[in-house]
Amino acid sequence: MNASQKSDAATIEALRIKGYKATPQRIAICRIALHSREHPSALSIYDEVKKVHPTVSLATVYKTLQVLRDLDLVQELNFPIGQARFDSYMKPHINLICIQCGNITDLDDLTTREIANRVAAATKFKPNGQRIDVYGICQKCSTTQLEPPNALHRAKKTLRMQEMSKI
């Protein structure tokens, strides 16, 4: 059994435990959504899955992403513009989000695992999840002359948003 088959097996089990059926489309979508580091959008997952299942529909991708959220296997990250991005790294961490090119990188930072404890110690709020974003310019963009217009900010005078970077 190779690595891909092994993680497929895990996916299938995770689906079935909660009563979801393990269809070929779902397995293909999970391969991309769960094992990509690119924080893909629904559309970029769709584009990838189409290579294997040319008749898959975008609706199926969206529905499967809802299933993955229900299974606590992905986190949905929404921004002022563009499509939501999906993050399958479910431990507390920092999302480094480039406002130039739209790339998102996960950064482990152990202090972020203390935040919920600090909240619980300081307030009566009962934490059960978190999201930490740091916005800025990634290394690639700061060393490159000019990147395509940015995906996460609106420009003052209505700059139309191009498509975000694909996975």
Place this chain on the structure above:
Amino acid sequence: MNASQKSDAATIEALRIKGYKATPQRIAICRIALHSREHPSALSIYDEVKKVHPTVSLATVYKTLQVLRDLDLVQELNFPIGQARFDSYMKPHINLICIQCGNITDLDDLTTREIANRVAAATKFKPNGQRIDVYGICQKCSTTQLEPPNALHRAKKTLRMQEMSKI
């Protein structure tokens, strides 16, 4: 000069510095967007402003919120469902977001002011903004029997707000 006139004056100056005109609608929208602790949505700002300017349009509210973002006076917080919420507290802090009732509370936490420094020290990423959300149940909801379903939930199989990682 009372407090309200004083902050109006600050708003007017902030607008003019960047070449924006200080219209009555904008001033009224800023009063609510900048001085409310409720993290209002565009629609709730619109409802408030209508009490004073009954003919104001929702489009004007949205346009003014874009101006306020351009002036770095508000941050837009997007979620998997419902309308964006606007936060005028621009120092690093934690957003305590109740997944039951949708209330958002700002919590000062000095360790959050170090996050950008930690990123800069650990990577080549150049931070220039951040967002820290902690999701959970607010005190009011945890002491109350059942609150009305809220704006941050999907009313389906998935009852939990999924824009979060597990803790």
Place this chain on the structure above:
DNA sequence: GTGTTTGCAAAGCATTTGCACAAGT
């Protein structure tokens, strides 16, 4: 006076939904 803003209605875009047929268990 000149360029900007308003308010309206229409458009845009990401995402969801209803439904008939197909497929998994």
Place this chain on the structure above:
DNA sequence: ACTTGTGCAAATGCTTTGCAAACAC
């Protein structure tokens, strides 16, 4: 067999835009 999932198209909901009239400076 029974139930759930798929793919399509239409619908939804939030937000943006185009434009003529009104306004700020």
